Amino acid sequence: MITTIVMLILICLLLGIVVSATLEHSIDMWMSSEYDRIVYVSNLYSRGGSSMISDLQAEDTAFVVTDAQGNVLEEHGTNTCVIQGYNVSILDSEGVKDITVYFDRDNKLLTVDKYGMTINLNYAFMTLFVPGESDALFKGGSAEFPIWIGRPIDGGNKIFIAKSNLFITKTDVLFFTVMAVCLIVLFFVILMILVIKIITGISNQKKLKAIFFNDEVTGGYNWTYFRVKGEQILKKGSNAKNRFAVLDVVFVKYRNYCVCHSVEEGEKKLNAVDQVLRYFVGKNEVCGHYASANFAVMVRADNEEVLRNRLNDLMNRLTSIDRVHRIAFHIGVAYVDPDTDKNGNFIKRRDIFLENDYNNACAARATIDDSDDSGIAYFDDKLVEEQKWIDSVQERQASALANEEFMVYYQPKYNPQSETLTGAEALIRWQSPEFGFISPGRFIPIFEKNGFITEIDHYMIRHVARDQKRWYDEGLSCVPVSVNVSRAHFIEDDLAEQIRDIVDEEGAPHNLIEIELTESAFFDDKKALVNTINRLKEYGFAVSMDDFGSGYSSLNSLKDLPLDVLKLDAEFFRGNADEGRQEAVISETIRLAKALNMRTVAEGVEVREQVDFLAKQGCDMIQGYIFDKPITKDEFVQRMNGIGTPS
Ligand code: C2E
Ligand code: CA
Ligand code: CA
Secondary structure, three states: OOHHHHHHHHHHHHHHHHHHHHHHHHHHHHHHHHHHHHHHHHHHHHHHHHHHHHHHHHHOEEEEEOOOOOOOOEEEEEEEEOOEEEEEEEEEEEEEEEEEOEEEEOOOEEEOOOOOEEEHHHHHHHHOOHHHHHHHOOOHHHHEEEEEEEEEEEOEEEEEEEEEEEEHHHHHHHHHHHHHHHHHHHHHHHHHHHHHHHHHHHHHHHHHHHHHHEEEOOOOOOHHHHHHHHHHHOOOOOHHHOOEEEEEEEEEOOOHHHHHHHHHHHHHHHHHHHHHHHOOOOOOOOEEEEEOOOOEEEEOOHHHHHHHHHHHHHHHHHHHOOOOOOEEEEEEEEEEEEOOOOOOEEOHHHOHHHHHOOOOOOOHOOOOOOOOOOOEEOOOOHHHHHHHHHHHHHHHHHHHHHOOOEEEEEEEEEEOOOOOOEEEEEEEEEOOOOOOEOOOOOHHHHHHHHHOOOOOOHHHHHHHHHHHHHHHHHOOOOOOOOEEEHHHHOOOOOHHHHHHHHHHHHHHHHEEEEEEEEEEHOOOHHHHHHHHHHHHHHHEEEEEEEEHHHHOOHHHHHOOOOEEEEEEOHHHHHHOOOHHHHHHHHHHHHHHHHHOEEEEEEEOOOOOOHHHHHHHHOOOEEOOOOOOOOOOHHHHHHHHHOOOOOO
């Protein structure tokens, strides 16, 4: 569009130049020839003086002779000259000539001033278009417009000024008038085109904006708008000293909501969320729908308390969009701090990474992913450290396994009555060359998420089986050792066979290996689980339910699952609950296990009275710090040899 406009302006300018140059050239040529004529006549006058008057009259030239000061010395013909000369430069075939021109009192068309000679356009139009004026002026086809041209004579003591008539025909005037009108029309056409282009440009821009920035689902703004507008806000000089917060707002379990109601209903809810957010954001703030149930929001965060209050308020508004069903939202918050120079002065933000900031907000939000309740999580350095830790663990996991950096620790289980060793649980430790000794809480959850846990489970089973085989061969008083098998592993159909094969490869007796399943695994496909447990038992492995009572009630699972051992979670023995109630729950659980032909293991026992109580209730084993922490292989061998055993 710009090139078209520039082209049109150039054409207009060019035409203007051509017309005015043509006009100027015609006048210059005429003046040049008139000047030559006057030079000739003035020479005659100089040579002949008054004797030449009759000749000069024959030349039909009115003239005036003045002295250098402009006083009239002599006049011929009618003197209508205004004796005030203007120097004018004209260009003819011989080059530039400077001549002195005088205005004629009767000449209404041409005016002379110090800038040169100009045409009185008003008068030109008048004479052309006002019939009476025109006819009077153009008597005989052309009109006469006198000016006077002067030149010094007698060595500059006198000035000879002679009258010269410019004859202009109606066609001349018409030609130049038409040219001028054309120019004006062209100018207005260009102006119109410009205006139209600007208007259509603005409306096209609006349409484009609507296409690019509109979100199809919510009808509000989309992610692109959020980014463009957000960056504009952050870049503004007036916002240089302001702190902002980028939020990731998520409708928790949106897909479930759509399943229960309908996708259409779900989208209506997203629309309502969008409206709440748009109402929530103020000046210099922005929001947009990211994707699915995620919304990106950027708000001012200069005052921490104000922000927290606003977010709580936002959460209330969001959860109130559905008053019939319970809906929840998670909000992740990441801060965008102001930029400063090396002296600590605020500077306009240059490098803006809104996508990274939003990603950080998402990372903060992901920390509360597991919860179904509404919540707000803030991104901080701990989270960055956490992410770095996850990355380095994942980077090293394979080599750590290959280099046998993972070690098996054994936590003994004792009979509470006899306080003799009756079993143990194998617990993993990581002896890393870079990070040192690491407890499972720091890496097992990472492996559970990335699936590496199945390798770990195999590794532990193999090492425990290997140890048991050696100890058995050495004639030690071996006890069953339980190995944790993660929930992720239970999806595999042939899990029982995998375990059997590993144990067989190492040659350990099956009755020395027990498999611990976590309670949460029991939520999955129950039929498959029962099948796997039955096959494990068939192969001679005992199967235990770990952490019983820690999560949701799994009494129902107990009914269906043919388990051998029930491990009471450490939580049974913690907290400030009423002692009577606590003991009632523990004793009844043990009774229930017995009724189901299951042995019981109490985990996390740290207090002597609890041992006594458990012994009285007939609990089969105790695994807790009161007797032993998880210990090394060598220490465990000592326990089997009766060294360091409580009794
Ligand atoms: P878990 O299977 O429930 O293991 C018992 C945890 O309780 C162990 O922590 C143990 O040291 C701790 N414990 C035992 N008695 C007491 C006590 O009296 N007081 C206190 N405060 N703690 C006690 P650990 O070894 O840190 O293991 C933590 C969790 O890591 C385990 O919980 C298990 O879920 C997982 N884990 C450990 N090793 C493995 C493994 O080889 N495979 C799998 N899949 N998970 C493992
Ligand atoms: Ca366990
Ligand atoms: Ca446990």
